[in-house]
Amino acid sequence: MNRLTGAAVEKDFLSRVIEESGQNLLACLQCGKCSGGCPISSDEVAGPRRLIAEILYGNKRQALEDPTWWYCVACGTCMTRCPVEINMYRVATALAEMAEEEKVPPSEPDIHLFEELFLKSVEKYGRANELKVVMNFNLRTHHPFKDMGVGMTLMRKGAINPGEFLKGGRAGERVARIFSRISSKAQRKGTGE
């Protein structure tokens, strides 16, 4: 049960989401057109309208633990149909960054793991090594043979090349440097410098 306490952080939360996402959630009419068209809304995943309500009420904890923004595939349907053009995948990013900053455990660990592995691959090689990301994900989620039959067939057909597992990337160093500059910049910001 999430109960508002009236603490200042709850009030700050809304303005921070608005500022960091660049989306004026105060204009939301709660009409639900976004959730109606959102592909990931379901019985278990409430969808964008409900997520906005949580943010508007200052229910920070609930919003940061809401699976909606983890599931969001950035399809852009909500913004396209919204009468006030709110872009929810920008809100998803703002919440993901805040949740990470505040060390809120991911409500969807599998999605989190996949995104992390993907970004690590980009940081290391400069380009994503998709096959390695898939393999690492399956190993880490203890389903090493998931989609194995499919993978073998695609390899036999020449659609994927097992040599790709070994591939490095020329762009690697340059991109790794960018990642490290960004993280030291974020640390400076965090310590108030």
Place this chain on the structure above:
Amino acid sequence: MKVSYYPGCSLESTGKSYDHSTREVCGALGVELQEVTDWVCCGSSAGLKMNRFVSTALSGVNLALLEKEEPGEVVAPCPFCYRRLASAQEEMRQDPKLKGEVEEVIDAELVGSLKIHNLVTFLREKVGLEAIGAKLKKPLAGLKVVPYYGCFMVKPQQVTGCGDTENPTSMDEILAALGAEVLDWDFKTECCGAGLSLSKTDKAVELSGRLIREAAFRGADAIVVACQLCQANLDVRQGQVGKEDNKQYDLPVIYFTQLMGLAFGLAPAALGLNHHLVDPVALLQKKGLIG
């Protein structure tokens, strides 16, 4: 005509046949694709979700490289790369502070005036139906297709500039110009499950399943796509959807560039038509489109 080319990571790997068929088709149309040197990953959905600044900076690297090249415009076949590139340029135009921070991190200055095209719009608008029709050697007569656009090339229209996000027609028009029978259907821009394919496979099966069932219901021979992620989801998850329904759908999921190449009389192997899980070759043979 010369244009910069940004293939993106997937087109070097799981989407190779999209890359190959794009190069073949552009070659046949006299479009010179100049692959941008040392391009980097756009961060994909992971970058966009987890860290806005990383995502914008990665596209910033690519924009800076592209601005140095002579064509001044770029075409990206991957709809996600396309949208991210276009959006990053626009975000930085609107927010000079963000632009300054990106420039500092990537050690380059950005002008912000690049023309950025997705492949479908580029071929439909810049190359045009007339030039495409002029290359037609083997009309795709008797081939019933549903064109599937997916999300990222089309939505949100504030980023893509797409005129009709519910019913885009550019790919329909290209396919019709090649002689294919383009069927009407409602799911042109419904989601296939996108990046959830691996982390939430059930969701991807559910969403791809809707598309596959509807395409079959409409009587399509094949689903035509312009995105390697859509291709993978609809192709790879088709078996699971079939299992749920106790039948085999057997609906090949073909890149529109592969069909263009075929209609231009290019060799099927050069187009990667043998790379898909649900085999399009048998269907195309049956229709007399492959010898």
